[in-house]
Amino acid sequence: DQQVKQNSPSLSVQEGRISILNCDYTNSMFDYFLWYKKYPAEGPTFLISISSIKDKNEDGRFTVFLNKSAKHLSLHIVPSQPGDSAVYFCAAKIGGGADGLTFGKGTHLIIQP
Amino acid sequence: GAVVSQHPSWVICKSGTSVKIECRSLDFQATTMFWYRQFPKQSLMLMATSNEGSKATYEQGVEKDKFLINHASLTLSTLTVTSAHPEDSSFYICSANQGQSNQPQHFGDGTRLSIL
Secondary structure, rough: OOOEEEOOOOOEEEOOEOOOOEEEEEOOOOOOEEEEEEEEOOOEEEEEEEOOOOOOEOOOEEEEEEEEOOOEEEEEEEOOOOHHOOEEEEEOOOOOOOOOEEEEEOOEEEOOO | OOOOOEEOOEEOOOOOOEEEEEEEOOOOOOOOOEEEEEEEOOEEEEEEEEEEEOOOEEEEHHHHEEEEEEEOOEEEEEEOOOOOHHHHOOEEEEEEEOOOOOEEEOOOOOOEEEEE
């Protein structure tokens, strides 16, 4: 049973426009959420995170929004750049302890020039 | 930034062979490391949590005798796939927390394991 879902396997966005990647979760115990970016043949690189006590976190071009009632989060990238083309993984965990992450299947973002 | 190194990056071996994968935190100490596995077009699945100086904690469905984990120091955890078979072929990746446990995990580049 997939507790973290990324329903869009791929997304194509024009350079300069906004990219919006979505993620849904089913486990209401999750209270810390992260987005990772992955290039081929490399490990995931941490992008941005959000705690369940917040509904928005912003870092430069990246903003993560959390809607707890809908169990939904999204990553906004604006403006999108060619180097943003990668696979983006949504991940979640329970509590602030040293626990492993539960990942979605990823969304392949393609930025078109 | 925090760097996690994983070695080897790619292994091809015969069925029945045991394969050891190393995960090192290069510029920080990690009391906890994590091992994940990813099948094609699937998400990264947590296999086990590796704790320095104690036994690893395995996720449900992961055979501890099949996937031996050793975390002998604060900078090194190893995963040994014992008597590997073709169904063990996968992408194995480790991660570690830097500093406080609520900090983001940093990942190695993964190991592509192919069992013939």
